[in-house]
Amino acid sequence: MPAPTTATTESRSTAARWAAVRFAVVKVPEITAVFWIVKVLTTGMGEATSDFLVHRMPPPVAVLIGLAGLVAALWWQLRMTRYGAVPYWLAVVMVAVFGTMAADVLHIGLHVPYAASTAFFAVSLAVVFLVWHRVEGTVSIHSIATRRRELFYWTAVMTTFALGTAAGDMSARTLNLGYFASGIAFAGLIAVPLVA
16 A cells, blocks of 8 residues: 555645534534433423522513523623533523523413414424524534524524423423323433434
8 A cells, every 4th residue: 555645644634633623613512311411400400490580589570580691601602612511501501491481471471372382482493493504504513613503503492492391381281291291201202313
């Protein structure tokens, strides 16, 4: 086998550097079992925190506190140049808190039925993904390396949290499945992509 030429070695070196740079600037974690465990915990924490705030103070004040926390956490996350566990997961927690509040405001504050709010957030999520794909040509989380893609990402995450809250409340209350049975049903739905 002939020895690699200088051009070939240089090409491999350049490709390796670009691969390293591309990996370094991605601002989301790898999707592993630990990711899903932390994701479930932050979701529960967001729901509990939202309910705690809304029941301990006037709801408009609680929503403003949730919004301020979300803005601060996203500001920190967006300033990061690469993935950092603390700012990323703090942003996820605040999205969970405020996403829960957004869904609850529609139902409790504006008296929108759970079925309607679930449909609204489902359509909103579809629109986010369609626009994201049309503008960026991808919705891959492995390509979150630009500010615009990261804004699309966080918009999708926020919408999924609101959708999850609305759909969970709809199945538990409107469909009378209760929270335990709804939790089992949604865990099964979440497992489908894992199995696939």
